[in-house]
Amino acid sequence: MAAPNVRRPGFSRRAQYSTFANYVIAFIGVGVGLVLLAISSGHEERFAGLRTIASDAGAPAATVAASARTGGVSLWDVLTGYFTLGSRVASMEHDLAQARVALAEQAALKEENTRLKATLGLFEGEIKPVAITRLIGSTSSSSRRYATIGAGSTKGVRPGMAVRSPLGLVGRVTEVGAISARVLLITNTDSTIPVRRASDGIQAYATGRGDGTIQIRLSTTGLNPLRRGDAIVTSGSGGIYRPGEAVAVVVSLTPDGAIARPLSDPGQTDFVTVEPLYQEVLQSEADKAAEEGR
Structure with missing residues (x-):
């Protein structure tokens, strides 16, 4: 016996409702898309916020893709920078510590010179100290x-x-x-x-x-x-x-x-x-x- 030309999802009402809902959602999506397309064609600034959000959401993936396009040289730079980061940070911390010590010494020297000048100023034109x-x-x-x-x-x-x-x-x-x-x-x-x-x-x-x-x-x-x-x-x-x-x-x-x-x-x-x-x-x-x- 030949199979019927029109296939139905069976006698299950759940399957029938699911198929009908899928068609309805598809038609609604197409309609919403057409409406948005019509609106945006004349007023692009209305969707600037949505475009910004979408751009931010896709930025990490775009960054990874851009990094992959830089080729082997950039990849080598990234790897060498990763392995030398610790030594460079340690060197900068050492330089910063030395700079802080030098700054403290300069401040102490300035204060000491001020006190010495005050002491010496007592004897301008007076008894010469021993x-x-x-x-x-x-x-x-x-x-x-x-x-x-x-x-x-x-x-x-x-x-x-x-x-x-x-x-x-x-x-x-x-x-x-x-x-x-x-x-x-x-x-x-x-x-x-x-x-x-x-x-x-x-x-x-x-x-x-x-x-x-x-x-x-x-x-x-x-x-x-x-x-x-x-x-x-x-x-x-x-x-x-x-x-x-x-x-x-x-x-x-x-x-x-x-x-x-x-x-x-x-x-x-x-x-x-x-x-x-x-x-x-x-x-x-x-x-x-x-x-x-x-």
Whole structure:
């Protein structure tokens, strides 16, 4: 028996509905495509966003295809670059580390030069210092406060010489070695300095209290004229310290004087100057004046 000319999907309704749905979807797709084609032919900018999205979605595949078209030479470059990437990155990191170290050294050198200029500027037209050196150590917890400087007898440093920072008096030399010296700080309990109030010259003595502060005791008894914030400077008596060197600032009053805070903190000081004994400076000036008078 001959087969029928029209084939049907059988008696299954599911198969019939599936075939019908496929035809409907196909016709709808064709219709939508024709409509979009008609719209885009006159208004291309309306689909710019969709084209951009499609372009981005296909970019990775396009990149791979373009790389494949470059040939064997480009492929060799890619392979060699991959295997040498680690060494090149390590070299760049090494150069960057060296550059950072050099930058830090330059910044430290600039700051050190600034401090040195400030220290040297103290002596323009004044007493010529014996040495300008670094303060290489100090005791901060002991009641007997000392410091060590990096200059000794080879630089002309001798016991009794005053040690000064850009902010004020630090102390005086007590022991001298060849390349270093020990300094008795003004906050030491064994340190006593003739001082005066900078504003009117009221005489007093500054004695270290061993706790980082200084006791100011007036030379005369009676009403205490000191006030908080008064500047205390050396008086020049005794011939060790030259007059007018900044020592401390009054922070509180006592019945016979005041408690003062030193202006120069050894823990925050890098460079100091060592000054000659004031009595020797006076003697030298007197000798010069005598020679000129002859």
